[in-house]
Amino acid sequence: MDLKLEVLVIPVSDVDRAKAFYEQLGFRLDADFPVGDDFRVVQVTPPGSEASIILGKGVSTAAPGSVQGLHLVVTDIEAARAELLARGADVSDVWHDADGVFHHPGTTNRVSGPHPERASYGSFASFEDPDGNGWILQEVVTRAPGR
Incomplete structure (x- = not known):
């Protein structure tokens, strides 16, 4: 069974x-459905992505x-x-994790610059949307087998 x-x-x-922020970054606007004063669904998709994000009013109980x-x-x-x-995004400098496997939350264990061997999955940069939702850019040149 595929789960996408x-x-x-x-x-x-x-x-x-x-x-406006996500469109400025180049995300494609897929839908904007205002369904009243308390419910609105906006769907945008990052360039080249098959997965999208939904933001809106009344679509989440999360802060x-x-x-x-x-x-x-x-x-x-x-x-x-x-x-x-x-x-217009405020993107961090490129960094890699000192352990070289993934990355720790926040800024713990960050080392300035890309991964020393430029290994796939090893170099990162980060930014936030206007509310503080956190995004990580991860460099992947060669995907691991099966991905």
């Missing part, structure tokens, strides 16, 4: 501000800004960072 991730719900405080560790895979971490900066 389709949508993640991201809690935001201001739907129009969040929608705005509470979602962390959302990963966007890129093939060139430095080029992706530069493009997001040019589009």
Whole structure:
């Protein structure tokens, strides 16, 4: 059985501000359904992604800004960072984790610069949306077997 991730719900405080932010980053607007004063569904998709995010009003009980560790895979971490900066995102410098396996939450164990061997899955940069929902860019040039 295939189970494909389709949508993640991201809690935001201001739907129009969040929608504008993600569109400015190049996310495709798939839908904007205002269904009254208390319910609105906005769906956007990152460039090249098969999975989308939904933000809106009345779509989540989670606190705005509470979602962390959302990963966007890129093939060139430095080029992706530069493009997001040019589009107005406040993106961290590129970093890798001292343990070289994944990364710790927050800024614990971060080492400045890309992974020393530029190993796939080893270099990161991060940014937040206007509410503080946290995104991680992860460089993957060669996927691990079976992925």
